[in-house]
Amino acid sequence: MTRQALHQFNNFHHTILNILNSTAASLSQTRQAHAHILKTGLSNDSHLVTKFLSLYANHLCFADATLVLDSVPEPNLFSFSTLIYASSKHNRFNHALRIFSRMLSQGLVPDSHVVPSVVKACAGLAALRTGQQVHGIASVSGLASDSFVQSSLVHMYIKCDKIRVAHKVLDTMPQPDVVALSALVAGYARQGCVDEAKELFDEMGDVGVEPNLVSWNGMIAGFNHSGLYSEAVLMLQKMHLRGFQPDETSISSGLPAVGDLEDLEMGVQIHGYVIKHGIGSDKYVVSALIDMYGKCACTSEMSQVFDDMNQMDIGACNALIAGLSRNCLTENALRVFRQIEGQGVELNVMSWTSMIACCSQNGKDIEALELFREMQIAGVKPNSVTIPCLLPACGNIAALMHGKAAHCFSLRREISNDVYVGSALIDMYAKCGRIQASQHCFDGMPTRNLVCWNAIMGGYAMHGKAKEAMDIFHLMQRSGYKPDFVSFTCVLSACSQSGLIEEGWYYFNSMSGEHGIEARVEHYACMVTLLGRAGKLEEAYSMIRKMPFKPDACVWGALLSSCRVHSNVSLGEAAAKKLFELEPKNPGNYILLSNIYASKRMWNEVDRVRDTMKSMGLRKNPGCSWIEVKRKVHMLLAGDKAHPQMAQIIEKLDKLSMEMKKLGFFPITNYVLQDVEEQDKEQILCGHSEKLAVVFGILNTHQGFSSSSN
């Protein structure tokens, strides 16, 4: 070696030592040093190897780190441990587990340092089986009494929703620490086991552990997560009284509960606290404030908080979209959504799902379906919340094909067993005229909740199958479910569809009598429909007058429809008068009234109503009737599965409904069925083999219409 070379080498060596001792060595420095080490053959030094492993891993260069590990003939426990620790720390859980299994295959016995990192990886992946195996290995290696190991196991079992197992592990700890206890408290509370959480929290003192800020926060978050809003808020107040300063976490966990209680006064008070304590720039706090104002219907305050935010955050954006959606400001929500998209902030599943939910809840069904498509093009994977948000849009416009596609999607993503997905599928199929498919979904569900039962019952009610609906109502109770107000809406509407007056009264009276549920406005609407359709119009009217609250448009609408059926002018006028006040822009009400006049040949009155409509710029919305037609076609096709062209017919129907809604009105009914009476339409669609030819004829006519206009 020449003198110069030796000098250079010494310089290098010096540099390398400096680099290795500084924790903040840059990636290029690390690479340079590593290259040098490889050239000069110092790579058997296990201390150096470990140092490189840790440097590479902390720069998230796991491939390089693994390469270093590969270059050593026999890495020691310390080297493995370092890499596993770093992998876990940076959420590379699978990597951590791979390295761990390599470590085991080299015959190395894990120690109390490496096990917590491995367990953390299992927790991160919610990999219960692997976690249990690691637990076994730790026990065999005599590490089960190490407090760090135990603490990590507690955490892992909580993440895997095995709270009781976690509790057992904790009970074996001679001195459970505040960390593990707080995690367990939060775990219980999150799962809705409030009593256990409270008990554990209250008994912390007895074990010699004082609950700290984190313990309190865990309780608040847990209560919020389980829907126990007043408990959450109470906890927040209590901790403050006990001398704890609520921090960012306390506030962001407690505020959503304040919003759900619509306690604006407290919300504003907390907002003041946030400003006073300078924690208003925390992104979680900002999101929670937006959420709270949104829930309290204070949209301008909500937007103010958003505008004052100094850093763009997708969580806050999502909260804003949800808030606008909640307050029916669909256009604004869409604008915000597109703005975010344009600003280069990455939209996540929640952003897309919120937007889809917003559209399907606010009458923008086509937009919801289009957003779903766009979302997939954008490469964002829909989840088990996205599907139940999308499906109502399919049902609303009887878009069976889209609904089926969503069903297939949930089967592929293995989320079809989710109770919300299942319930939404049941409802979608029913609305598309496929009650058999609804029943099939219901039967296939491994777990059910009340929502599922209500969905299938509502489906039968919708199809006018009162017997089936009532059977389900009783079967549900025998299966141990207590009916709620939705269940009664379903069973009552089933009765009203089939004119079962006696049964209707029975269920209506049993509601408050046997089940302790106060009748709501929708239950009264069902009863009005039931009585009205049976021709007991005066009785229906007195039902409305006896209601303990202000009748809404549904109730008056039910009366008006009944008056149409029975051609009752005087009561029809009374109902219409109320409806014109409640929803002046709904053309359906004017049409119903004019139909009543027409049935009595009161042509002057007919003209008067039509003139009013015209002067208000209203016109008949044929889209609604078309969707009804379509439902019937779906229903009828379901009974004729053998028809060779069924698939094409349905596909055409779906495409058509999309196009027509886009056009803003409904050519088919206008164009072809314009002058056909209701009962004739019925005949066209429910006749025998000609029916399909007729439907096809309609479609072909429309096809010609639509292609020539394009």
Add this chain to the structure above:
DNA sequence: ATAGGGTTAG
């Protein structure tokens, strides 16, 4: 070289 609590979509 180990550790616990947070917002927004049904």
